[in-house]
Amino acid sequence: MKVTGAWIEGKTTQAVMAMLAEAGHQAFVVGGCVRNALLGAPITDIDISTDARPERVLELAGKAGxxxxxxxxxxxxxxxxxxxIPHEITTFRRDVETDGRRAVVAYANSIEDDAHRRDFTMNALYASADGAIHDPINGLPDLRARRLRFIDDPRARITEDYLRILRFFRFHAWYGDPDLGLDAEGLAACAELSEGLEQISRERLGGELMKLLSAPDPAPSxxxxxxxxxxxRILPGADARPLPILIHEEAQRGVSPDALRRLATLTSPDAEALRLSRQQARRAGFLARAAREGAALAPLALDHGxxxxxxxxxxxxxLLETPVSDGDWRFAQTAAAQDFPVAATDLMPDYTGPALGARLAALRSAWIASGFTLTRAELLDLPRE
Incomplete structure (x- = not known):
């Protein structure tokens, strides 16, 4: 079996691998690029494993220009x-000490040693420059079955880096067979060791959760x-039950997946808990509040699009376990396209200060109630309340 495609056959990646091979070193593309190539999924990163030490890689790269x-x-x-094109080249490694967040590694000389320190069997597939697959831990059957399993002992893999708990759910959402369900042994280990997530930085937790929620259907995970x-552990008070309903409605309406929309469905997110960016926190928080507090649809569409x-x-x-009505869906689109025809200057100097704001609000309410049909002149002629 071979992997093919411009990502590996292109002259740049071939040149980088030749740089190592011609100096007498082993060189294999590994991990996500091989996995995705075999699954027909997009390739975003090219990782290369080698027996060359990093100082040697720096030297060879410099000589190659x-x-x-x-x-x-x-x-x-x-x-x-x-x-x-960036190529991340990493020397074969084996862990000698871990604390659940980072590992002390020793260099190794074979892909067998390197494979056993990786996380999941489907991520421990290697390919040489000609695309030939090397499968040192027999991960291909799992990949073909879209079965996500930890390499060797799940508990050992998790205690090397507790973030692998979230990666287990994320990778299942993206690459697992939903009909198979999650690997029972791996799931049990994640449950048993979930307290270890408290050792992981908020940034890493938030990043993994956003990747998970971006999957086509993360609801089972x-x-x-x-x-x-x-x-x-990571979202106290979160409720997973509305998520499959949201995803069904997204599919029914042809709406693309959106991690922040899905996060706002699970909970009113705490920006600090996930270290979201200011913009992300503002959007997710607003969506969560507006949906739960019953914000009126017309002002929502007019003011926020x-x-x-x-x-x-x-x-x-x-949240209400009720489909979006066609009427509300159309009304939101219609309302967002409207422009309120009255400006503050139209009411001055008869109205100023708080009275001006109150009058504008009253006229806008009347305009919305009319189905956006009242003209500027008609609105200005409305009697004072």
Whole structure:
């Protein structure tokens, strides 16, 4: 079996691998690029494993005229940029000590040693420059079955890095067979060791959760997280039950997946808990509040646009376990396209200060109630209340 495609057959990646091979070193593309190539999924990163030490990789890259950046040299990683494409080159490694967040590694000389320190069997597939697959731990059957399993002992893999608990659910959402369910042994280990997530930085937890919630259908994984006690560890008070309803409504309406919309369905997010960006926290928090507090649809669409109104309708439908009505869906689109025809200057100097704001609000309410049909002149002629 071979992997093919421009990502591996292109002259830049071939040149980087030849740089290592011609100097007498082993070189294999590994991990996500191989997995995704075999699944027919997009390839976003090119990772290369080698027996060359990082200092040697830097030396060879310099001689070849490539830019080399010691992005993780303490852990054996050098990023070599060729043709504008980054290639993350990491020396074969084996863990000698871990604390659940980071590992002390020793260099190894074979892909067998390197494979056994990786997380999941489907991520421990290697390919040489000609695309030939090397499968040192027999991960291909799991990949073909879309079965996500930890390598060797799940507990050992998790205690090396507790973030692998979230990665277990994330990778299942993206690559697992939903009909198979999650691997029972792996799920039990995640539940048993979930307290270890408290050692992981908020940034890493938030990043993994956003990737999970971006999957086409993360609902089964999130439900399993809730049952295992993992969801409550990272999002206290979160409720996984509305999520499958939201995802169904998204599919019915042809709306693309959105991690923040889905997060706002699970909970009113605490920005600090996940270290969201200010913009992300503001949007997710607003959606959660508007959906739960019953914000009126017309002002929502007028003030915040059609996309925000759509998201609130979808979240509200999930929380209430009721489909979005066609009428509300159309009204939100119509309302968002309207422009209120009265400006503050139209009411001055007869109205100033708080009275001006109150009059504008009253006229806008009347305009909305008319189905946006009242003209500027008609609104200005309305009697004072």
């Amino acid at each position: 490539f830019k080399a950046v010691p992005t993780g040299i303490d852990h054996g990683t050098v990023t070599v940029i060729a043709g504008g 999130v439900a399993a997280m809730a049952h295992a006690g993992v969801l409550g 059609a996309d925000t109104a759509r998201d609130v309708l979808l979240i509200r439908a999930a």
